[in-house]
Structure formats: C-alpha cells, structure tokens
Amino acid sequence: MMRVTLADIHKSFGTVKVVKGLDLTIEDGEFLVLLGPSGCGKTTALRMVAGLESVTSGRILIGERDITNVLPKYRDIAMVFQSYALYPHMTVAENIAYPLKLRKVPPAERDRSVRSAAGKVHLEEFLDRYPRQLSGGQRQRIALARAIVRRPSVFLMDEPLSNLDAKLRGHMRSELKRLQADLGVTTIYVTHDQIEAMTLANRVAIMNRGVVQQIATPRQIYDDPANLFVAGFIGSPPMNFLEGELSQGTFIHPDARFETGLAESRKKITAGLRPEDCRVTAPSQGRIRARVYALELIGDHTLITCRLGEAALTVKADKSAHYDMDETIGVTFADQAVFLFDTETGARIRDPRAEKSERSAALPRTRVAEPGVGGA
Structure with a gap:
C-alpha cells in the first residue's frame, strides 16, 4: 500500500x-x-x-x-x-x-x-x-x-x-x-x-x-459546499452572492426579496445562487427582478450578467437567449438551489429539516474546516 x-x-x-x-x-x-x-x-x-x-x-x-x-x-x-x-x-x-x-x-x-x-x-x-x-x-x-x-x-x-x-x-x-x-x-x-x-x-x-x-x-x-469560501471557489462561472438579512425565512436584499424555506431570522446573511440553477423569465414571474448589464455568447450557452442595484447576478441561459442592455428581466430558481451562509464567519447555514431530505441523505459525510478558520 x-x-x-x-x-x-x-x-x-x-x-x-x-x-x-x-x-x-x-x-x-x-x-x-x-x-x-x-x-x-x-x-x-x-x-x-x-x-x-x-x-x-x-x-x-x-x-x-x-x-x-x-x-x-x-x-x-x-x-x-x-x-x-x-x-x-x-x-x-x-x-x-x-x-x-x-x-x-x-x-x-x-x-x-x-x-x-x-x-x-x-x-x-x-x-x-x-x-x-x-x-x-x-x-x-x-x-x-x-x-x-x-x-x-x-x-x-x-x-x-x-x-x-x-x-x-x-x-x-x-x-x-x-x-x-x-x-x-x-x-x-x-x-x-x-x-x-x-x-x-x-x-x-x-x-x-x-x-x-x-x-x-x-x-x-x-x-454541498462547507462554507462561503468553498462555495465561491467551485463552479464556473462562480456562484452568485447577495448580502442581506433573513426575516422568518424571507431573504431581504435592498433590491430583492424571496423565500428560502429556512424558518428563522438573522441580521447578516449571504444567499448563494449558482448561475446554472437560475432561469430567465418574464419580470412579473421572477423571484428576482434584475436589469441586463451584459450578454456573453459562450457557444452552447449565453451568460447574462444582471444588476440588482449595486449587486451583480450571472445567469446561465440558452445559447439563443437575447435581451437588450438595461432590459428588465425576471430570474427564478428552486428553493433548494439557494445556499445560505453567515456573512461574518462564512459558515454554511443549513435547514435542520433538510438533513432528512433525499439530497442530504445521498451525500456521504465530508471533512470540513471549522467555521471561520483560515479566513473562510
């Protein structure tokens, strides 16, 4: 051996x-x-x-x-x-x-x-x-x-x-x-x-x-990223992050508001969304309304960079997608696509009920750093 x-x-x-x-x-x-x-x-x-x-x-x-x-x-x-x-x-x-x-x-x-x-x-x-x-x-x-x-x-x-x-x-x-x-x-x-x-x-x-x-x-x-650092380092394009607060399970950002399924309140929280988990829809049907900032045709897909106030949000869309600059679009995603992190420590915030879900049960235990260790 x-x-x-x-x-x-x-x-x-x-x-x-x-x-x-x-x-x-x-x-x-x-x-x-x-x-x-x-x-x-x-x-x-x-x-x-x-x-x-x-x-x-x-x-x-x-x-x-x-x-x-x-x-x-x-x-x-x-x-x-x-x-x-x-x-x-x-x-x-x-x-x-x-x-x-x-x-x-x-x-x-x-x-x-x-x-x-x-x-x-x-x-x-x-x-x-x-x-x-x-x-x-x-x-x-x-x-x-x-x-x-x-x-x-x-x-x-x-x-x-x-x-x-x-x-x-x-x-x-x-x-x-x-x-x-x-x-x-x-x-x-x-x-x-x-x-x-x-x-x-x-x-x-x-x-x-x-x-x-x-x-x-x-x-x-x-x-199943362990913390904010890992979540931001793995993925291409990288995960989107929005900083806000949690009020009885509702994530509140100055320019966005959506339910997370986590029944608690926290003052400083970061929500993470992978570009490939987001989908463009009509403004009235989106969980987030955003303004198109740039489009990049990659070949098999198009990357749409949006703005929510000062925050940026990237969406991985179909290669045929086309929108005008500054056009308002809707962005939607599933509840389970939202990752939540403590903004100050970087620690992952998990819903205790999700531990019993099929997704969590299918994942073997992984070794992780203590929250906040190493600057994550």
Missing part, C-alpha cells in the same frame, strides 16, 4: 505560518488535488512531501515509512513541475532516460523502459528530437514520461498544465486522467484551476490561508 499520510503538518517561514495543522490521507492509487488561490499553502505542502521544504512540525508517511526527514532522493517519488525542467541539450529519449542513467540501469533495459514510457504519452516518434523542436504540450509529456520511467510510489504534480493554452490544457487533462488511471500510482496534484480539480480528482482538498476548508469528491463539494 502506497498511502501518503500528512499528520498535523505545520510550516512556518520565520513568523509567517504558511501551513497550519494539515491532516490528509491520500489512499493507494488515488488522485487527490490540492486546490486553492495563490498563497494558500498548497505548493508548500507538496514540496514538503517531496522533501524540497522542511517540516516545522508533524509527520509525513509513505505507506508505513516515516519520510519526514528523509532526503528527497530516498523518498521514491517523482515530481512534475510547471516549467517542464528539461535539459535542452539532450534529446527526448535522453531526457526520459536520465533518471535511469543516474541509477546505472543497463543500456538495453534503459532503452526498453524509455520506449515504454514514451508510448504511454504518445511520444514514440519524437525520441530523436530536442525539446526546442516540440510544442509545449509535447514538452510537458516528456516531463511526464521522465516521471513514469522511474516507476515511483507517488507522483507529485505542481500546476503542470498552467503554461499551456486553453485547448491544449483540455487535451492534456484527458491524457493525465487516463494515464493516472492506467498506472494506478498515488498522485497529489496542485492547482488553482477549479476546472482541473473537478475533472481530474477522485477527491479535492480545498485550502485557504494554510487550512483545509473541505475534503470531498468534486460532486460532493459542488453540491
């Missing part, structure tokens, strides 16, 4: 605490994504697993072996960087073979391993070329093949697709997902791109300010 365990990991640079009590268990063969904004501690956590950063306190284990203070070369991990890190004077084959050359693997065996790894990333016909003669996606595949050829216990990937254009990123996501599934190697992947996290991961650990906010499957995080 090549499970990776991070037990109460802390990391400080001087007086600055970057990672605060990180507890993670990545199961054998799992693809776990560390997701969060720049500066949240995700790359530092990955570098501690790699041995490129020391651990201030806590333990890191691969299987049953404590590697907290083990040198990187003895950890049996392979890391793929954002910058490819290829040797420009070496051919593709020489780049891939380099880890085996360092281990003094016999030439015949080395050649077989290089061809096998190159085949897995579709580079067989480019083995005699140099990195400068290849595209960005092909260069990243060289880096992947070089990691594969080592047959490590764990893959570590630090934003490996961020230097690629959008079309190539989509292609490489598919390649990566299939490759990891075929190899079955435990993988920890760092990104700030929530689309990468949602499409690649078996589970996602969302971090903010050095603290894990929620660990769950992509579907669970999307359907």
